[in-house]
Amino acid sequence: MITIPLILLAFGAAPLPLEAPTVPVTMPAYATASAATTSMPMSIARDPADSLYKAAREALANGDYSRAATLFHDVAAQYPESALIPDAMYYEAFARYRSGESSDLQAARDILASLHSKYPSYRGRSDASALATRVCGALAQQGDASCAAQISREAQSTVGSSSQSSRNCSDEDDDRAAALNALLQMDSDRAMPILEKVLARRDACSAPLRRKAVFLVSQKQTPQTVDVLLRIAQNDPDPEVRGQAVFWLSQVPGDRTVQVLSDMLRTSSDPNIRDKAIFALSQNKSPRALELLRQYATEASAPKDLRSKAIFWLGQDHSAGSDAFMQSLYSKLTDPELKEKALFALSQEHEGDNGAWLLDLAKRQSEPLEMRKKALFYAGQGGATTAQIASFYDALPPGEMREQAVFVLSQRNDKAALDKLISIARTDKDPDVRKRAIFWLGQSHDPRAVQFLQELIEK
Numbered sequence: 001m002i003t004i005p006l007i008l009l010a011f012g013a014a015p016l017p018l019e020a021p022t023v024p025v026t027m028p029a030y031a032t033a034s035a036a037t038t039s040m041p042m043s044i045a046r047d048p049a050d051s052l053y054k055a056a057r058e059a060l061a062n063g064d065y066s067r068a069a070t071l072f073h074d075v076a077a078q079y080p081e082s083a084l085i086p087d088a089m090y091y092e093a094f095a096r097y098r099s100g101e102s103s104d105l106q107a108a109r110d111i112l113a114s115l116h117s118k119y120p121s122y123r124g125r126s127d128a129s130a131l132a133t134r135v136c137g138a139l140a141q142q143g144d145a146s147c148a149a150q151i152s153r154e155a156q157s158t159v160g161s162s163s164q165s166s167r168n169c170s171d172e173d174d175d176r177a178a179a180l181n182a183l184l185q186m187d188s189d190r191a192m193p194i195l196e197k198v199l200a201r202r203d204a205c206s207a208p209l210r211r212k213a214v215f216l217v218s219q220k221q222t223p224q225t226v227d228v229l230l231r232i233a234q235n236d237p238d239p240e241v242r243g244q245a246v247f248w249l250s251q252v253p254g255d256r257t258v259q260v261l262s263d264m265l266r267t268s269s270d271p272n273i274r275d276k277a278i279f280a281l282s283q284n285k286s287p288r289a290l291e292l293l294r295q296y297a298t299e300a301s302a303p304k305d306l307r308s309k310a311i312f313w314l315g316q317d318h319s320a321g322s323d324a325f326m327q328s329l330y331s332k333l334t335d336p337e338l339k340e341k342a343l344f345a346l347s348q349e350h351e352g353d354n355g356a357w358l359l360d361l362a363k364r365q366s367e368p369l370e371m372r373k374k375a376l377f378y379a380g381q382g383g384a385t386t387a388q389i390a391s392f393y394d395a396l397p398p399g400e401m402r403e404q405a406v407f408v409l410s411q412r413n414d415k416a417a418l419d420k421l422i423s424i425a426r427t428d429k430d431p432d433v434r435k436r437a438i439f440w441l442g443q444s445h446d447p448r449a450v451q452f453l454q455e456l457i458e459k
Contacts, residue, residue, distance in 0.1 A: 049075045049082035056088065060095055069095040069104070086122045089115045090131070097135050102142055108135045109147075137182025151182040180212050192220055192228075199232055207238040214241060218248035225252055230260050233273060243276050250280030258289045265296065265306075274306055282313035290317060294325055298332060308341050315345025323354055330361075340374055347378035355383025359392050362401070373404045380408035386416040393420070398430045406433060410440035418444065422452050 047053070056071030072092035076085045093111040096104035112132040115122060122128065136147040180198065198206070198213040210232075217228050226249065233245035246264065249257055258281070265277040278296070281289045296302055297310040314326065323346065330342040343361075346354045358379035362372045380389055386409070393405040406424060409417045418441075425437035438456070441449045 047079075047082055047084055049079035049084050049088075052078065053082075053084045053088060056091065060091060065095040065099045068092075069099070086115060086119045087124070089119075090122075090124055090128050093128075093135070094131060097131060097138070100138065102139075105135055105139050105142070109139065133179050133182055140182065151179060180209060180216060191216070192222055192224060195220075196224075196228060199228065199236070202237055207241060210236065210238065210241045211244055214244045214248055218251055221252065226254070226257055226260060233264065234268075239270075239272055242270070243272055246273055246276040246280055250283040253286075255286070255288060258284055258286055258292065261289070262292045265292075274303075275309065278306060278309050278313065282310075282316065290314075290319065294329075298329060300334075304335060304338065308338060311338065311341040311345055315341075315348045318349055318351075323349055323357075327354075327357055336368070336371065339371060343371075343374055343378045347382035349382065351383075353383075355379050355385065355388060357383075359384055359388060362392070363395075369400065372401060376401065376404050377408055380411060386412055386414055386420070390416070390420045393424075398433070402430065402433050403436050406436045406440065410443070418446055418449060422448070425452070425456075 052071060052075055056068050056075065059065075059068035059071060069092050072088040072095065075082060075088035079085075082088075089111055093108040093115070096108040096111070109132065112128055112135065115128055116125070116132075133151070136144075137151050140147040140151050180195075195213045195217050199210055199217070201210065214229065214232055217225060217232075229245045229249050229252070233242050233249070236242050236245065246261070249261055261277045261280050261284070265274050265281070268274050268277070278293070281293045293310055293314060297307055297314060299307070302310075311326075311329070314322070326342055326345050330339060330346075333339045333342060343358065346358060358375045361367060362376040362379065364372065367375070376389075376392070389405060389408055389412075393402060393409070396402045396405060406421065409421055409424075421437045421441055425434050425441060428434050428437070438453070441453060444450075
């Protein structure tokens with residue numbers, strides 16, 4: 001089965017990379033060097049430290065964190081009156097944080113403390129505060145007791161109640177999110193109680209924090225992990241939080257996880273949860289998960305849309321017996337859309353006899369014409385060789401299937417397919433088929449196709 005990376009930004013669950021401070025005089029931390037050196041406001045361009053600051057930003061953009069930290073440090077050392085000093089301090093701390101060395105992390109912590117003390121009105125203070133939390137989290141992971149205590153206190157602050165009438169939902173969210181991210185560095189016994197308290201909140205403002213907490217819980221792999229994720233999947237008021245809980249269940253190993261996902265698929269009244277349960281089962285590597293997914297795909301009483309998704313994900317499974325299962329499933333299906341899903345799934349496996357099986361299906365007069373055409377198309381997409389398709393074409397009587405075979409040949413980028421199309425355009429007795437072949441040759445940029453068309457015109 002397809003294995004999804006642990007950190008999936010598409011689900012918005014993983015800790016996000018730290019962004020640059022949102023102050024108008026700087027570019028984002030990951031901006032290109034050219035952008036960093038050409039988009040400065042005029043007031044900054046006249047700053048005496050401008051050239052040095054640009055060189056530091058370029059080093060940062062290129063990932064040369066040691067050089068960037070040195071150059072940002074030199075801004076204040078060489079130009080003590082520069083308006084760029086607060087930004088230079090932030091970026092020096094950021095560069096040292098990215099280096100990850102213990103000495104750099106300690107220096108970054110001191111720089112950010114100095115920035116907060118000397119420039120309390122710094123417009124990037126929320127970003128600096130979030131960076132300070134991440135720096136401390138990294139230090140805690142390296143055994144810094146004071147930082148570990150600080151991270152614990154800050155994470156605990158996320159579980160307090162919030163009044164929507166007294167503050168905007170976005171207030172302090174960066175700091176709290178950074179504190180939760182830092183829990184990833186802490187041992188499970190200390191982190192899990194805090195995370196469970198965050199997940200117990202029900203105010204609307206805490207939904208983004210709960211989404212992040214779901215991911216963190218999934219990484220702790222404790223005996224409570226499955227129970228916590230299951231509870232959130234069933235009871236959280238935010239549909240995105242519920243969906244993420246189901247997804248992260250797929251990353252927790254064990255037979256119990258598989259059974260929980262199967263129960264969700266069969267008993268949940270939330271279509272979104274059932275959809276995600278199918279996906280989660282498809283990502284689980286256990287034979288039991290595969291067996292349950294196959295059972296569901298065969299059940300005529302199951303909702304059509306969910307069966308369709310189960311068939312799709314089974315098509316991504318390339319384990320032993322997957323082709324035989326899908327071929328058998330096709331013969332049991334009655335719905336045309338589901339049958340086509342099965343054909344597509346078979347086209348995803350280029351090994352084995354799928355190509356020959358699809359071509360054999362395309363020959364069956366008992367099958368509806370449209371399904372035979374789809375089988376031929378999918379045979380051309382996976383498994384069948386050009387020689388097999390050419391032989392299939394030669395055995396066909398005049399009609400739509402021959403025209404479909406011409407189209408299938410036109411979609412293959414190999415010399416043998418082009419040779420067959422030229423042969424059809426030259427010699428086939430059916431004028432409609434010859435016209436189809438000539439049309440598709442006109443779409444090719446191969447010199448032999450161009451030469452043939454020129455000969456045909458000049459004949």
